[in-house]
Amino acid sequence: MSESSTVFSSLIHSRRSVRKYDQAASFDHEAVARALELATLSPNSSNMQLWEFHRVINQEKRDQLAQYCMGQNAAKTANELVAFVVTPQKWKGRAEMNASQIRQAFEGREDATAKRALKYYEKLIPFVYNNDRLGIFGFARKILSALLGIKKPMVREVSKADLRVCLHKSSSLAAMTFMTAMRAEGYDTCPMEGFDSKRTKALLGLHKDAEITMIISCGKRADDGIYSERHRIASDEVIISH
Ligand SMILES: Cc1cc2nc3c(=O)[nH]c(=O)nc-3n(C[C@H](O)[C@H](O)[C@H](O)COP(=O)(O)O)c2cc1C
Structure with missing residues (x-):
């Protein structure tokens, strides 16, 4: 040791x-x-740091x-x-903070890695973090993930409760x-x-x-x-x- x-x-x-x-x-x-x-x-x-x-x-x-x-x-x-x-409730600001961090880190690069990283915070995170009071968006995501998951590996924890x-x-x-x-x-x-x-x-x-x-x-x-x-x-x- x-x-x-x-x-x-x-x-x-x-x-x-x-x-x-x-x-x-x-x-x-x-x-x-x-x-x-x-x-x-x-x-x-x-790295959303949604904590206090x-x-x-x-x-x-x-x-x-x-x-x-x-x-x-x-x-x-x-x-x-x-x-x-x-x-x-702070998810939007944190997603933007991460996206701008990535934009700086990948400045001048237009390759697939840079695009994928940016897409993660600009598209996927808003898709998963955006929730309504009743959790209907999350329920819809759950169904979508189950359908996509029939053919390929898929993250299943996408509901409001999962978040x-x-x-x-x-x-x-x-x-x-x-x-x-x-x-x-x-x-x-x-x-x-x-x-x-x-x-x-x-x-x-x-x-x-x-x-x-x-x-x-x-x-x-x-x-x-x-x-x-x-x-x-x-x-x-x-x-x-x-
Ligand atoms: C999420 C969580 C909640 C807990 N809540 C209490 C609590 O309300 N009151 C308390 O005396 N101990 C609480 N504990 C302490 C556990 O009882 C304790 O960690 C466990 O008995 C193991 O003992 P140890 O931490 O001394 O190893 C909590 C522990 C965790 C992880």
Whole structure:
């Protein structure tokens, strides 16, 4: 094992979901800022970066959010809470940003690769990301993909619901980068999905179409902050070779 893989392995082993933080310990909010900068480097679908990271530092707001996290200790005793949010409503701007990036990168080139890359953000992305309230466009895409898929391999996840999954996948990867980076900073985290999304959206002033992937609490673990030994089912049940 190389030195860096030993360091990485120890980080992964030492990350636990911490349910109680040491409120007497000092906490550097700049560590959260640094970890979030690293989170923005996470892989994400089509580099659309349809995510936002809402930091709740203010004590009063934190107390309110802890209540919305169903009063969980992991939220109540935290020094900071970060909501990982997906922003489907921003798709047009992000598609344009990617297209202009490609135009710059391929300036002066008119070959097939340049054209294909541009077409991806100018035609395919708008086709898949454009959704109506009832999901009718997505349903039509689903039928089209099933028909095209009879003859050749085809992406099947094209409905409005599929797009939600797609955005939450990317946001979850950012969340994992963030939690690992926080561990490297010497702090602990707990990812939470047990919260009132409606009230939290109002508290954070989120757009009606935005959704919260998870809320991550941050702090330094208390001596009794980890509730049980870590347990995982046998690897050979979940790691399957073909
Ligand atoms: C998407 C997601 C949601 C979670 N929600 C909560 C939660 O609301 N409250 C909580 O105490 N733990 C929550 N957890 C933490 C899991 O219970 C924890 O990761 C799991 O038991 C494994 O323990 P470990 O993280 O210490 O390895 C959540 C984890 C994930 C990934």
